[in-house]
């Protein structure tokens with residue numbers, strides 16, 4: 001058993017912010033694969049997207065996430081990783097997938113400028129379109145769903161820890 005936890009969910013839902021604290025609480029390593037992409041490409045995410053476009057970025061994102069070799073870690077990929085089939089197959093094999101769920105209104109409030117944040121939006125696609133499209137993928141891959149609406153960040157962290165423990169006990 002590789003004992004990894006992998007967070008999925010919309011951009012700005014808190015995969016990285018919540019993930020790092022969950023890793024600390026569980027005594028695991030923390031890996032933010034967005035940072036691995038930046039390190040490999042030696043560019044910012046939004047620069048990569050500007051240069052190679054949405055499809056090119058997803059190709060790199062798939063490769064980096066698929067190649068993560070981790071044990072006893074919390075892994076926080078970018079929000080668009082759910083479009084990367086090989087990467088998601090790999091994550092399913094190496095750990096438990098936690099979907100951090102928040103309403104469209106919550107996400108919209110946090111992302112004032114999707115382009116600046118480097119969100120992978122297709123030509124003409126709105127943030128609402130993106131939300132509706134991705135929810136289906138998140139639900140398909142999730143082993144656990146943690147809702148964070150009306151929760152402070154500390155409460156979300158506790159809810160994640162509680163649900164992961166329950167899930168692991170249920171698997172024994």
Ligand SMILES: Nc1ncnc2c1ncn2[C@@H]1O[C@H](COP(=O)(O)OP(=O)(O)OP(=O)(O)O)[C@@H](O)[C@H]1O
Pocket residue numbers: 009010011012013014015016017018034076077078079080110148151152153156
């Ligand atoms: N209740 C909450 N839970 C999580 N994050 C919150 C909450 N309230 C506010 N925030 C803020 O929302 C932001 C979440 O950003 P973060 O970079 O962790 O998202 P992400 O899911 O990793 O996004 P990306 O897909 O772009 O990597 C942070 O600035 C965090 O402080």
Ligand SMILES: O=C(O)C1=C[C@@H](O)[C@@H](O)[C@H](O)C1
Pocket residue numbers: 010011034045046077078079080117118119120121
């Ligand atoms: O949700 C998205 O479309 C993205 C989120 C970021 O974390 C990065 O992975 C990238 O900028 C794309």
Ligand SMILES: [Mg+2]
Pocket residue numbers: 015016017032034076077078
């Ligand atoms: Mg992140």
